[in-house]
Amino acid sequence: MAILRILHILFGVFVAGYYMFAVPILLPRLKRLGPAIQGPVMQALMPVLTPVMMVSAVVIVGTGIAMTLILRPGNLGTLFTTGWGWAIFTGFILTLVIIVLAFGVIIPTGLRAQKLARVIQGRPPTPDEVKQMGKLSAQVETASNVNFVLVVIVLLAMLLARYFPS
Numbered sequence: 001m002a003i004l005r006i007l008h009i010l011f012g013v014f015v016a017g018y019y020m021f022a023v024p025i026l027l028p029r030l031k032r033l034g035p036a037i038q039g040p041v042m043q044a045l046m047p048v049l050t051p052v053m054m055v056s057a058v059v060i061v062g063t064g065i066a067m068t069l070i071l072r073p074g075n076l077g078t079l080f081t082t083g084w085g086w087a088i089f090t091g092f093i094l095t096l097v098i099i100v101l102a103f104g105v106i107i108p109t110g111l112r113a114q115k116l117a118r119v120i121q122g123r124p125p126t127p128d129e130v131k132q133m134g135k136l137s138a139q140v141e142t143a144s145n146v147n148f149v150l151v152v153i154v155l156l157a158m159l160l161a162r163y164f165p166s
């Protein structure tokens with residue numbers, strides 16, 4: 001249980017830390033510096049960030065489910081009858097939403113934006129390309145903002161769960 005807890009918290013803090021640093025601080029600053037800087041920085045980050053986030057998601061969900069089964073052996077019904085259970089269940093569902101947004105929207109849309117940036121490189125973009133780039137960036141920004149809020153809610157649910165009736 002101690003090992004599951006350590007892995008869960010370490011990887012959880014890592015993902016939550018990324019969103020808490022990137023969404024309010026890093027991404028707005030990069031946006032302000034303009035595409036000439038934002039593009040290469042994101043291009044350098046993505047190949048590292050994507051696999052690290054994938055491993056983190058698997059470890060967090062795996063250890064989270066394992067801890068739930070250990071703490072509530074054969075009695076998952078209490079997930080819906082206790083405050084502790086509702087906190088963990090809500091955290092679990094919101095984590096799934098975060099994963100879908102990260103791997104279904106943020107990463108694929110970010111990759112499409114990078115591909116477009118490579119096509120444009122070395123010449124002024126056409127009005128259509130500017131419009132398309134704006135749309136892709138807005139999608140990444142919105143999904144990242146939503147994930148930031150969800151990560152904070154999951155973190156609060158997990159941290160407060162033990163103080164709710166169990």
Ligand code: HEM
Pocket residue numbers: 008009012013015016060061063064065067068071088091092095151154155158159160161162
């Ligand atoms: C981004 C996602 C997540 C983050 C940041 C996160 C974070 C945390 C943290 C910091 C704790 C320690 C709380 C404490 O010791 O007071 C915790 C505990 C726990 N988490 Fe998560 N977690 C996440 C997702 C999940 C998922 C998907 C599950 C699956 C059911 C889960 C199940 C649990 C359980 C069972 C505990 C132990 C609660 C207790 O000891 O009462 N977590 N989590």
